Amino acid sequence: MFAKNMIIYRVNRDVDFNADKLEQQLEEFKLTPCGSQDKQKFGWVSALPKGEMFTHLSGGHILLRSCKQEKLLPAACINKLVKEKVDYMEAQEGRPLRKAEKDDIRDDIVMDKLPTAFIKETFTNVFIFPTDGLIVVDTSTHKKAEDTLALLRKSMGSLPCIPLIPQIAVETTLTEWVKTGDVPSGYEIGNAADMKSILDDGGTVKLKNNELTSDAVHQHIEENKMVIALELSWQDRISFVLKENMQLSRVNFGDVITDQNEDIPREDVHARMDADFALAAGEMLALIKSLIDVLGGLPLLIKSHPNSP
Structure with missing residues (x-):
């Protein structure tokens, strides 16, 4: 949940x-x-x-x-069966099969194997x-x-x-945080980041288990690399990797959150899941609102027409 x-x-x-x-x-x-x-x-x-x-x-x-x-239907298995059938048919007819004939054989084999897949x-x-x-x-x-x-x-x-995309580019904010070490209250920078050069041939750098305030990391920034993904923690409650497209990956809720429902017996599956959902949803919403704030807010929406899809 x-x-x-x-x-x-x-x-x-x-x-x-x-x-x-x-x-x-x-x-x-x-x-x-x-x-x-x-x-x-x-x-x-x-x-x-x-x-x-x-x-x-x-x-x-x-x-x-x-x-x-x-x-x-593993491709390797299907390809093997197709090859065996094609080899047999070509030997029987004394000619190479056309592409359309091979495609028909593949379709027949797939349909034959589907019921037991x-x-x-x-x-x-x-x-x-x-x-x-x-x-x-x-x-x-x-x-x-x-x-x-x-x-x-x-x-x-x-x-x-x-x-959901902030008004200020995420990579601009993340780069500034790493460059200055000055992060908003409640946030801490982890030890992993992805960096990408703003130049076409500048390449990318993946940092793991690194001190991101080190001179070596700052050198990458001086060489026109932007932080496009950064490991962060929020209020010691949730850790995650924030990416330039505003996606959060490797989200991990800390014990301070997950332990809150330990008094509900796991045997009572529905009650436990209901409580976990309520807890998770509340924390997720609070985190999203906080991120919107520290990342510079959201651009104004252009309201779509009521009949728009």
Whole structure:
């Protein structure tokens, strides 16, 4: 329930995130398991594992969960079977097969193997903060985040939102923090960073287990390298890596947070997950608001037309 990654979006016009209405909308696009000839399926599942509702509401925040099922057909295995069949057919007919014929053989083999293929499931949590007009997708890639938002947009009919990007470029602020060592109150710089030259042929540098206030790091900055990812901690509560695109990766909630619900028996799965969600959502929202503030605020939104997608 505690996010490992945070890709953040802001809603750019008023949207009614009514939980009851949303429940009905998600129902129409729930996950239907892969059939024998399906390669993959994508849809909504219960917000809490083993729960019954597609939405989970706590403290005004909403949790959703998508699931993607994919049939696992290793390319190396398929290629081997295709080659064996092609070699056999070419030997039988005494001629090389055309590309279209090889493609047909590949398609036949894939369809033959689909019913017995293993199924991989990938779950993605979506945290919605209606009052603040924010959405957080817990995934490490923008492709997966956009796929989940596309499903939510399809479910709701429309969802006008954009990535949350501060008014001042993130890399400009991060570089200044590392250069001066002067970070906002409540924040501490870790010992890992990625740096990239502003010059086309300047290259990149990945720093791990480094003292980022050292002369060597400052030399990189003098050589026109910008900090594009920086390990940070916030109030000794959450540590993370902040990237230039405002994505947070390697998010880790400290013991001061995760221990708060230890008095709830883990055997009471629903109560524990409900409490963890409420706690995680509150901390995530507080962190996002703090980041917006220390990174220079957000640009003004240009409100989209009510009928815009």
